[in-house]
Amino acid sequence: MKHTFLFKEGLWVVKGEYTGRDGNVVNMEGETRTFHARSSWVTEGYVRLLMKDAPVQFDNRYEIVPFDKEKNYTTWKSFNPALGSFSGRFVVVDDTLISTFTSKDNEYSGAEILIQISDTHYRSRGFVFKKEERMSSWAADLMSTGHLLH
Numbered sequence: 001m002k003h004t005f006l007f008k009e010g011l012w013v014v015k016g017e018y019t020g021r022d023g024n025v026v027n028m029e030g031e032t033r034t035f036h037a038r039s040s041w042v043t044e045g046y047v048r049l050l051m052k053d054a055p056v057q058f059d060n061r062y063e064i065v066p067f068d069k070e071k072n073y074t075t076w077k078s079f080n081p082a083l084g085s086f087s088g089r090f091v092v093v094d095d096t097l098i099s100t101f102t103s104k105d106n107e108y109s110g111a112e113i114l115i116q117i118s119d120t121h122y123r124s125r126g127f128v129f130k131k132e133e134r135m136s137s138w139a140a141d142l143m144s145t146g147h148l149l150h
Contacts, residue, residue: 003097004119005142006043006064006090009035016124016140018049021133026050028140041066058082064090076101083108083128097122107131120144 005012014030032045044061064076072092076099079085086108088101097114112126120143127137 001095001116001119003092003116004144005097005114005116005122006034006041007067011145012045012122012142013145014045014047014124014140014142016138018047018136018138021135028138032142036066039066040064067092099126108135114142120146 004010011031011033014028014032016028017025018028019025027050028047029050030045030047032043034041034043036042041064042061043064044059046057046059049056049058058080060078060080062076062078065074067074067090074090075087076090077085077087078101083103084107085104086101087104088099091098095116097116099112099114100109101111102109108128108130110126110128112124115123115125117123122142124138124140124142128135
């Protein structure tokens, strides 16, 4: 099975659970869209935390250097309005996309793994640290809306 997330243009719906710094778990939902430009692949979207008082939304945009046919890894940059600029790497290991990242100011770091269940389904697990303190973690599913291109 070839990877479809990132490697094919499309829209993905995100549903899962987010665990905050305080240990409280809340449901989350969102979506992310991938499109390929000549010099970069772009993934942009949002995640909304379904808090009791009012939902909190995080927007993000990744600019990914397209994978070289000879390599199973690449680099990316992103900007998160709440946390700032990040850079990281994606590595393909069998059925898994692994991403590690740090903020430009080295204040934040983390990782995310995306395990391919099928062409239209990935499981995401990840975390963010602020220096030595865990800020958040998540467990989510990404489901393609069926509009994968190429």
